[in-house]
Amino acid sequence: MRRGPGSLHGFTLIELLLAIGLLALLFGMAYAGLRGGLKAADAGEALIDRTNRVRVTQEFVRHQLSRLLPLAFEQDPGNGVFRVFEGESNRIRYVGPMPGYLGKGGPYVQELEILRVGRERQLVFRHWLLNGFDPDDSDNDDALPVRLLAGIDRGGFEFRTVDDRGEISDWTDDWDEESQTPVMIRLQMRMKEDSRLVWPTLDVAMVVDAGSTRGNAGGTFFNTQTQ
Numbered sequence: 001m002r003r004g005p006g007s008l009h010g011f012t013l014i015e016l017l018l019a020i021g022l023l024a025l026l027f028g029m030a031y032a033g034l035r036g037g038l039k040a041a042d043a044g045e046a047l048i049d050r051t052n053r054v055r056v057t058q059e060f061v062r063h064q065l066s067r068l069l070p071l072a073f074e075q076d077p078g079n080g081v082f083r084v085f086e087g088e089s090n091r092i093r094y095v096g097p098m099p100g101y102l103g104k105g106g107p108y109v110q111e112l113e114i115l116r117v118g119r120e121r122q123l124v125f126r127h128w129l130l131n132g133f134d135p136d137d138s139d140n141d142d143a144l145p146v147r148l149l150a151g152i153d154r155g156g157f158e159f160r161t162v163d164d165r166g167e168i169s170d171w172t173d174d175w176d177e178e179s180q181t182p183v184m185i186r187l188q189m190r191m192k193e194d195s196r197l198v199w200p201t202l203d204v205a206m207v208v209d210a211g212s213t214r215g216n217a218g219g220t221f222f223n224t225q226t227q
Contacts, residue, residue: 057123057149058202064096064110064125065185065204071095073109074135076178085182087175089156090114094181095130109133112187114155115145120192121152151195160184181206 072082073095086093091113098108111126124145158171159182171186185204191197 053149054197054199058200060125060148061112061123061187061202062204063099064112065094066207067096068181068206069095069097069107070181071107071130072179073130073133081179083178084180085175086178087157087159087182087185089158089173092157092175092185098127104129106131112157113145114152114157114189117150120150121154122147123149123152123155123189149189149197149199151192151197152199153190153192155187155189155199158186158188160186 068085070084072084073093074083075081076083084095091111093109093111095107096110097106098110107130109128109130113124113126114121115124125148126145156173158173159175160171161169161177161180161182163169168183175182183206185206187202187204189199191199
């Protein structure tokens with residue numbers, strides 16, 4: 001039976017296939033957009049995380065070094081010199097207060113070191129109470145290194161002091177005036193490429209007057225440990 005001129009026609013097979021294909025294309029584009037957005041969000045979060053790791057580490061190091069105290073933590077048995085600050089290219093040791101949430105009160109012997117771990121280097125932090133500090137037993141379990149930042153390719157500390165004319169010296173990576181503190185400390189590090197971290201050069205000026213320790217045998221010696 002033939003349909004009259006006013007009867008409705010259904011979709012042809014070709015029209016249905018075209019509609020299905022168009023819907024599939026739209027769903028595919030929507031999924032690709034959603035997936036791209038998620039990847040961009042993940043990449044943004046990763047960038048923020050990397051930036052925060054560097055920022056927090058720099059803030060901690062700056063805070064601790066800027067509060068360095070001219071107090072001796074050890075006396076050289078050979079020449080009797082009181083050691084106030086030890087500085088090498090990969091390690092520094094000094095005395096300073098700890099943040100309230102980490103310390104128990106009183107000054108602490110603190111150490112920052114660029115330590116080689118496997119194929120990379122890490123910036124680590126150690127601390128001991130000054131009262132009773134024993135340099136020969138400084139590797140005990142109470143002072144396990146705290147990792148501040150990993151993924152370091154190479155780096156080092158540098159120091160500046162004031163000469164006898166009152167002028168600031170050039171940077172040096174070897175500190176031989178152990179009875180004095182530097183006036184500035186620099187920490188430069190080059191990060192490994194796969195870490196995707198960037199470390200801006202950190203320069204920290206000491207709050208204490210390093211020149212005041214000259215001729216003072218390193219200031220006061222607060223370590224009451226019995227020798």
